[in-house]
Amino acid sequence: PDRYVIGTCPHCGYAAARGDQCENCTRVLDPADLIRPRSAISGSEDIEIRDSKHLFLRQSLFADRLRAWIDGKKGQWPLLVTSIALKWLDEGLQDRGITRDLEWGVPVNAFEWGPNPEGKLPDIEGLAGKVFYVWFDAPIEYIGATWEWADARAAEEGRGPAADAEWERWWRGPEAADVTYVEFMGKDNVPFHTVGFPCTLIGINETLADGGWRPASNAPWKLVDQLKGFNWLDYYGGKFSTSQKRGVFMDHALELLPADYWRWWVTANTPETSDSTFTWEQFQAQVNADLADVLGNFVNRILKFTESRFEGVVPAGGEPGELEARLHADVAAKLAELTELMEAREFRKSTAALRQLWVLGNQYLTEAAPWTAIKTDVARAAVVVRTGLNLVALFAKVSEPFIPFAAEKIALAVGEGFPGAWPAGEGAAVLDILPAGRKVAAPEVLFRKVENEQVAEWLERFGGPEAA
Numbered sequence: 001p002d003r004y005v006i007g008t009c010p011h012c013g014y015a016a017a018r019g020d021q022c023e024n025c026t027r028v029l030d031p032a033d034l035i036r037p038r039s040a041i042s043g044s045e046d047i048e049i050r051d052s053k054h055l056f057l058r059q060s061l062f063a064d065r066l067r068a069w070i071d072g073k074k075g076q077w078p079l080l081v082t083s084i085a086l087k088w089l090d091e092g093l094q095d096r097g098i099t100r101d102l103e104w105g106v107p108v109n110a111f112e113w114g115p116n117p118e119g120k121l122p123d124i125e126g127l128a129g130k131v132f133y134v135w136f137d138a139p140i141e142y143i144g145a146t147w148e149w150a151d152a153r154a155a156e157e158g159r160g161p162a163a164d165a166e167w168e169r170w171w172r173g174p175e176a177a178d179v180t181y182v183e184f185m186g187k188d189n190v191p192f193h194t195v196g197f198p199c200t201l202i203g204i205n206e207t208l209a210d211g212g213w214r215p216a217s218n219a220p221w222k223l224v225d226q227l228k229g230f231n232w233l234d235y236y237g238g239k240f241s242t243s244q245k246r247g248v249f250m251d252h253a254l255e256l257l258p259a260d261y262w263r264w265w266v267t268a269n270t271p272e273t274s275d276s277t278f279t280w281e282q283f284q285a286q287v288n289a290d291l292a293d294v295l296g297n298f299v300n301r302i303l304k305f306t307e308s309r310f311e312g313v314v315p316a317g318g319e320p321g322e323l324e325a326r327l328h329a330d331v332a333a334k335l336a337e338l339t340e341l342m343e344a345r346e347f348r349k350s351t352a353a354l355r356q357l358w359v360l361g362n363q364y365l366t367e368a369a370p371w372t373a374i375k376t377d378v379a380r381a382a383v384v385v386r387t388g389l390n391l392v393a394l395f396a397k398v399s400e401p402f403i404p405f406a407a408e409k410i411a412l413a414v415g416e417g418f419p420g421a422w423p424a425g426e427g428a429a430v431l432d433i434l435p436a437g438r439k440v441a442a443p444e445v446l447f448r449k450v451e452n453e454q455v456a457e458w459l460e461r462f463g464g465p466e467a468a
Contacts, residue, residue, distance in 0.1 A: 065202055135192040139197035146167045298392075396411035
């Protein structure tokens with residue numbers, strides 16, 4: 001069943017649809033629906049359909065209740081997510097098998113649960129040797145993980161196993177109202193989290209009686225508040241593939257370049273509204289421009305100048321002028337925009353806003369020109385350098401979620417602790433971080449540029465346009 005059988009989707013014609021779902025059009029499938037079904041392991045078409053008894057989640061009973069819940073998420077969830085969920089409902093919500101004939105998994109039959117009689121399920125005839133379907137079982141482990149965490153914390157504090165309230169307050173009843181439950185996933189997993197798991201929880205939360213739904217006697221389980229679904233990231237227009245040696249994967253990526261390069265590129269190209277494509281040429285251009293030329297160049301310029309002309313110390317003296325007032329306003333506005341975008345989980349737009357903050361620093365330094373001012377007005381040069389160093393401290397704080405390893409180096413270069421708190425304040429207060437007299441030092445090169453020779457080597461090793 002499921003991924004052990006592949007074939008052509010009868011709805012969209014995708015040639016590698018799985019036995020449980022087509023990842024191209026997200027339609028639910030039965031292995032018998034596939035055109036030219038074959039074994040995903042051997043490729044053999046010598047397969048047969050056998051009768052087997054299974055448990056089903058009666059999703060069809062929850063269609064109206066589920067639709068009302070999803071409709072209430074319009075405008076809160078990405079259009080990608082609500083459209084996939086509503087597509088399943090519009091096509092007619094089907095009852096879904098939640099057991100499988102496999103040797104691994106969570107066993108269904110009571111005799112396979114071990115010596116703990118309290119944890120046993122009833123012995124259901126015909127289900128010996130069967131396990132729960134992974135996408136029925138796996139989301140339940142979100143709750144189980146919370147319980148395990150609560151127990152572990154209680155054990156660390158010498159309190160023994162946690163009381164129910166310590167984990168249940170995250171998941172059940174009015175105490176969970178202050179919890180914001182957020183999920184992140186690729187679009188192929190959206191149906192399991194907008195339909196399957198919610199149906200499970202609704203089925204526990206409510207009972208169907210006297211022609212309508214009634215609250216269950218126990219405290220209801222919390223449904224997801226925010227669900228961030230993503231489109232595909234492909235490689236030169238085709239799928240990444242380990243078997244076909246197409247594309248770079250994380251184990252190799254970290255051998256090539258530090259993690260911050262990959263974190264930045266992937267976040268800046270997050271496939272939020274449409275699919276994104278990785279190419280080595282675009283990767284090279286973007287990390288060189290953003291990380292090396294904008295952020296790295298600014299940090300290096302101001303710290304090297306401080307070392308050479310102010311003995312590596314945050315200078316005192318001078319009064320900020322009109323240029324600083326304009327900078328304070330621009331930085332405060334851009335910081336507010338960045339904060340809002342991050343809270344809204346708009347990752348791609350967040351990286352754009354952060355880059356614009358870095359650009360403000362470079363523009364200020366170029367316009368203020370401390371290397372010129374110091375020839376005739378040391379106090380003015382001191383103001384510019386002090387402002388620039390505070391920009392460095394600010395950049396360390398706001399860059400931390402995106403490029404934490406470089407952010408730590410930047411923070412330490414200006415004597416700031418790491419990790420730091422998210423900056424607060426308005427106007428000049430945003431750039432009032434470093435005290436005069438603090439010792440600073442330029443770090444080693446933060447970002448070395450990706451060279452053409454490296455790109456040529458990686459294209460040869462991992463494939464390029466011809467591989468897609």
